[in-house]
Amino acid sequence: MTGTRKLAVLTSGGDSAGMNAAVRAAVRAALAAGAEVFGVREGLQGLVDGGELIQSLTSADVSGILQLGGTDLGTARSDDFRTRDGRRRAAHNLVERGVDGLVVIGGDGSLTGADLFRREWPALLDELVAAGELAPEAAADHHELGLVGLVGSIDNDMVGTDMTIGADTALHRIIEAVDAIQSTASSHQRTFVIEVMGRRCGYLALMGSLAAGANFVLIPENPPADGWEDTMCDVLSGGRKIGRRASVVLVAEGVVDRHGNPITAHDVRTVLEERLGEDTRVTTLGHVQRGGSPTAFDRYLGTVLGHAATTHLLATDPGAEPQLVGIRGHRVVTSPLMECVEATRSIADVISSNDIDRAMALRGSSFTSSFELLRTLVPVRPREEPDGTPPRRLGVLHAGAPAPGMNAAVRVIVRVAMARGHRIVGLVDGFRGLIDDDTTELGWMSVSGWSARPGAELGTSRRLPEPDDFDRIADTIARHRLDGLVVVGGWTAYQGANRLIGDAARAAGIDVPIVCLPATINNDVPGTDLSIGSDTALNNIIVDVDKIKESAVASQRCFVVEVMGRDSGYLALMSGLATGAERVYLPEDGISLDRLQADLATLRAGFELGKRRGLVVRSEHADPLYTTEFISALFEHESGGDFDVRGAILGHVQQGGSPSPFDRIQASRLAADAIGRLLDALDRGDRSSHMFGHVDGSIVTTPLERFPELVEAGAHRPSATPWWMDLRPLAEQMATARPSEGC
Numbered sequence: 001m002t003g004t005r006k007l008a009v010l011t012s013g014g015d016s017a018g019m020n021a022a023v024r025a026a027v028r029a030a031l032a033a034g035a036e037v038f039g040v041r042e043g044l045q046g047l048v049d050g051g052e053l054i055q056s057l058t059s060a061d062v063s064g065i066l067q068l069g070g071t072d073l074g075t076a077r078s079d080d081f082r083t084r085d086g087r088r089r090a091a092h093n094l095v096e097r098g099v100d101g102l103v104v105i106g107g108d109g110s111l112t113g114a115d116l117f118r119r120e121w122p123a124l125l126d127e128l129v130a131a132g133e134l135a136p137e138a139a140a141d142h143h144e145l146g147l148v149g150l151v152g153s154i155d156n157d158m159v160g161t162d163m164t165i166g167a168d169t170a171l172h173r174i175i176e177a178v179d180a181i182q183s184t185a186s187s188h189q190r191t192f193v194i195e196v197m198g199r200r201c202g203y204l205a206l207m208g209s210l211a212a213g214a215n216f217v218l219i220p221e222n223p224p225a226d227g228w229e230d231t232m233c234d235v236l237s238g239g240r241k242i243g244r245r246a247s248v249v250l251v252a253e254g255v256v257d258r259h260g261n262p263i264t265a266h267d268v269r270t271v272l273e274e275r276l277g278e279d280t281r282v283t284t285l286g287h288v289q290r291g292g293s294p295t296a297f298d299r300y301l302g303t304v305l306g307h308a309a310t311t312h313l314l315a316t317d318p319g320a321e322p323q324l325v326g327i328r329g330h331r332v333v334t335s336p337l338m339e340c341v342e343a344t345r346s347i348a349d350v351i352s353s354n355d356i357d358r359a360m361a362l363r364g365s366s367f368t369s370s371f372e373l374l375r376t377l378v379p380v381r382p383r384e385e386p387d388g389t390p391p392r393r394l395g396v397l398h399a400g401a402p403a404p405g406m407n408a409a410v411r412v413i414v415r416v417a418m419a420r421g422h423r424i425v426g427l428v429d430g431f432r433g434l435i436d437d438d439t440t441e442l443g444w445m446s447v448s449g450w451s452a453r454p455g456a457e458l459g460t461s462r463r464l465p466e467p468d469d470f471d472r473i474a475d476t477i478a479r480h481r482l483d484g485l486v487v488v489g490g491w492t493a494y495q496g497a498n499r500l501i502g503d504a505a506r507a508a509g510i511d512v513p514i515v516c517l518p519a520t521i522n523n524d525v526p527g528t529d530l531s532i533g534s535d536t537a538l539n540n541i542i543v544d545v546d547k548i549k550e551s552a553v554a555s556q557r558c559f560v561v562e563v564m565g566r567d568s569g570y571l572a573l574m575s576g577l578a579t580g581a582e583r584v585y586l587p588e589d590g591i592s593l594d595r596l597q598a599d600l601a602t603l604r605a606g607f608e609l610g611k612r613r614g615l616v617v618r619s620e621h622a623d624p625l626y627t628t629e630f631i632s633a634l635f636e637h638e639s640g641g642d643f644d645v646r647g648a649i650l651g652h653v654q655q656g657g658s659p660s661p662f663d664r665i666q667a668s669r670l671a672a673d674a675i676g677r678l679l680d681a682l683d684r685g686d687r688s689s690h691m692f693g694h695v696d697g698s699i700v701t702t703p704l705e706r707f708p709e710l711v712e713a714g715a716h717r718p719s720a721t722p723w724w725m726d727l728r729p730l731a732e733q734m735a736t737a738r739p740s741e742g743c
């Protein structure tokens with residue numbers, strides 16, 4: 001069976017950032033496959049009204065929208081579409097254009113409406129034929145409507161996908177606001193109650209709290225038990241007593257208590273003012289959360305899912321069961337659309353019935369474990385006595401370049417260990433601290449506020465432990481009675497840690513288990529799909545590249561942008577995908593003269609046909625000879641005067657700035673898991689050393705001694721091909737739709 005050859009795409013329901021990426025990808029994938037694609041303006045209402053609202057799109061029609069927030073096609077709530085007559089008009093508008101495939105990007109309401117439309121389609125066509133409004137042949141040619149749904153929603157509340165398009169951007173908006181509020185709250189020793197969106201889902205409130213280091217959270221899945229006011233007041237006043245200056249409570253807008261009574265942010269304020277006499281302010285973040293340019297992740301997600309939706313529709317019989325296209329880890333997955341919608345709605349029923357355990361379980365293990373972690377992190381009374389096990393002392397250090405999220409990891413390591421009655425010793429400036437015995441004892445409050453902090457508070461360095469250092473390292477470990485080490489960093493961290501478990505180190509008396517957490521913007525260490533810091537770096541890059549692109553709007557100019565990554569092309573490929581770069585040069589591929597000539601020819605052809613700007617992303621180690629300067633000079637010299645070329649080396653802005661929500665969350669969850677497993681292993685007498693990572697959405701460990709065999713000889717990257725290299729053809733297809741069209 002073959003699928004449709006003419007399809008339509010629309011966005012519906014509440015807008016969310018990344019919808020444009022999905023539309024752009026759906027359109028370009030269809031055109032690349034030789035299909036015709038229509039854009040429907042104003043959501044399902046546009047289907048009903050037809051006319052100018054349903055237009056055949058070219059690749060150029062979707063250029064320049066990748067970085068825009070909201071939806072360029074527009075969206076609306078449509079009462080007409082809820083009526084059968086409205087849907088009959090919609091069917092007419094599609095079938096008269098020969099369309100029998102539909103990509104709908106929206107929430108559960110839009111997907112339900114679209115599914116009803118699909119089920120009614122044959123009958124609607126029969127009615128149109130009977131009324132003389134449609135030729136019987138047209139009805140016969142398009143007797144079924146193919147449907148694929150993508151979830152565009154900031155709430156991240158849909159079964160069938162790990163993430164919905166727009167949720168990551170909403171989290172960014174929340175974190176920016178909460179960070180800003182924390183600084184004023186801290187100055188005045190105030191308490192802030194912040195209401196975030198999420199009527200039926202606490203994802204934004206929960207992850208926002210974990211990422212921003214909020215002190216209390218209320219979510220719909222876990223209606224607080226009677227007496228929650230006392231618990232909250234205890235937590236907040238306990239914090240004040242030991243010196244916390246800012247108190248922040250996050251409230252999801254749909255929260256109710258166990259009796260179904262709504263709890264508003266204002267209710268929370270009243271409790272705090274009356275019981276604690278706190279100067280308390282309420283901030284309702286509101287629609288700020290929906291707005292703004294999509295994050296790198298939402299651009300990636302929209303692109304991957306939009307492409308997959310069209311590809312699925314073009315390959316499937318229109319009569320096939322409609323599918324929801326979502327993501328699991330980094331894999332695109334399809335699931336029966338209405339099963340997902342119904343399962344999502346049943347969670348709302350479970351929440352309403354106060355079945356808390358089930359509601360939490362239905363949200364998935366990362367939701368539940370994040371909630372449990374938050375419960376560990378917010379109280380300010382770590383257990384003084386260990387839980388029946390001897391108190392441990394563990395050392396924590398960074399190594400290599402700073403990566404945003406390192407501080408968030410240390411905060412969680414300290415608090416999770418202390419909550420179990422153990423102690424953490426910070427080693428200053430990486431392995432140097434271990435060699436020179438430069439340490440600092442870390443306490444519960446000494447890591448307060450660290451989740452949002454850029455850089456590495458403990459300090460970091462590229463110094464690797466050499467055999468001559470081993471005796472001094474053994475002395476430091478003995479002097480501080482360290483039972484184990486946690487090393488948070490990138491290549492230097494892994495390499496150094498690997499040396500410390502070797503025979504020479506052991507002979508010198510170094511005999512502690514070591515845990516490595518991946519924290520490097522380069523995303524170049526083995527044992528993990530992603531490393532802490534790389535998401536922040538990607539977002540730093542796209543913000544700058546967006547500006548660079550805008551600067552060229554009136555000129556005929558091509559930019560060659562150089563990004564970091566050392567021997568890993570992750571940042572280059574993913575930023576190229578997220579900014580619409582036409583060419584990406586990666587260290588994994590190298591650069592040849594033939595390739596440069598071909599790219600130059602494509603650029604020239606494009607500019608001759610009226611293209612206004614070009615974008616090439618080059619990874620810093622893509623090739624030792626063909627540098628950014630060289631490529632810029634070559635392209636400019638050979639441009640035939642049709643365009644000029646500017647090189648831009650982004651440099652260390654990529655490593656800086658406050659960590660993104662994802663990096664804070666990933667750092668917190670990895671750190672909690674790692675320290676928990678290390679402490680458990682010590683209790684069992686297991687002294688093995690591990691690299692921790694996220695693979696396919698789960699936390700996994702790999703024996704540290706395998707590090708040398710898992711990396712490529714002579715290069716700083718894993719030997720196995722990473723998941724993101726599979727995105728290369730997609731990146732190229734998306735950006736090179738037609739030579740005449742920009743990015």
Ligand code: ATP
Pocket residue numbers: 012013014015044076077078079080081082083106107108109110111112113114116153
């Ligand atoms: P959000 O999650 O942002 O609210 P949504 O897609 O769930 O997005 P809704 O307002 O529920 O938003 O639905 C959007 C549109 O989908 C409605 O205005 C209506 O036109 C259509 N729709 C929703 N439910 C149905 C239904 N049961 N039958 C027909 N159409 C429906």
